[in-house]
Amino acid sequence: GQQLNQSPQSMFIQEGEDVSMNCTSSSIFNTWLWYKQDPGEGPVLLIALYKAGELTSNGRLTAQFGITRKDSFLNISASIPSDVGIYFCAGRNYGGSQGNLIFGKGTKLSVKP
Amino acid sequence: NAGVTQTPKFQVLKTGQSMTLQCAQDMNHNSMYWYRQDPGMGLRLIYYSASEGTTDKGEVPNGYNVSRLNKREFSLRLESAAPSQTSVYFCASSESVGYTFGSGTRLTVV
Numbered sequence: 001g002q003q004l005n006q007s008p009q010s011m012f013i014q015e016g017e018d019v020s021m022n023c024t025s026s027s028i029f030n031t032w033l034w035y036k037q038d039p040g041e042g043p044v045l046l047i048a049l050y051k052a053g054e055l056t057s058n059g060r061l062t063a064q065f066g067i068t069r070k071d072s073f074l075n076i077s078a079s080i081p082s083d084v085g086i087y088f089c090a091g092r093n094y095g096g097s098q099g100n101l102i103f104g105k106g107t108k109l110s111v112k113p
Numbered sequence: 114n115a116g117v118t119q120t121p122k123f124q125v126l127k128t129g130q131s132m133t134l135q136c137a138q139d140m141n142h143n144s145m146y147w148y149r150q151d152p153g154m155g156l157r158l159i160y161y162s163a164s165e166g167t168t169d170k171g172e173v174p175n176g177y178n179v180s181r182l183n184k185r186e187f188s189l190r191l192e193s194a195a196p197s198q199t200s201v202y203f204c205a206s207s208e209s210v211g212y213t214f215g216s217g218t219r220l221t222v223v
Contacts, residue, residue, distance in 0.1 A: 031210055
């Protein structure tokens with residue numbers, strides 16, 4: 001089945017740093033989504049992208065829908081402690097067998113000790 | 114503003130016991146989903162229901178059954194729990210693009 005490769009798997013942040021993560025796929029997606037999961041909670045939608053090349057911001061978060069439609073990027077500027085958690089990318093292809101979201105395995109953000 | 118409600122939040126089962134995880138949404142969404150989350154594995158789809166009266170297998174359906182009781186409720190049943198089913202289970206619902214997730218059920222099978 002379709003798979004998303006999300007990287008990095010984990011990273012440590014220091015307050016004030018910018019953070020970047022990305023997702024790639026061997027398949028084309030019509031929609032890319034980014035979710036954040038806080039400890040003990042379910043994932044919450046951060047940003048949705050609908051067109052190739054689209055760049056969308058939500059506060060300090062900026063995400064882009066890759067031109068090839070096979071990748072997406074999420075950037076967090078000037079990170080703060082509450083940014084820690086797991087970030088998931090998800091892609092959707094309405095022409096796929098299920099039309100459901102396909103999730104990456106997540107990028108875990110932690111605070112540098 | 115409840116969104117998606119899952120019960121229970123925590124559960125410990127002995128191997129071979131059965132149980133049903135409950136999920137209800139109040140957003141009038143057509144589609145509902147059950148995922149399991151394991152360390153390093155991300156979210157894996159167990160079963161989904163595109164609309165009331167229909168259910169389909171996802172990526173990891175073995176050992177599970179589901180019931181779409183009505184538009185609001187979608188339950189997940191473990192008939193004979195195994196230690197490999199120790200996981201965090203998430204229910205989600207959607208109407209269009211994004212999914213709304215519940216806060217999860219942490220299940221331990223000993």
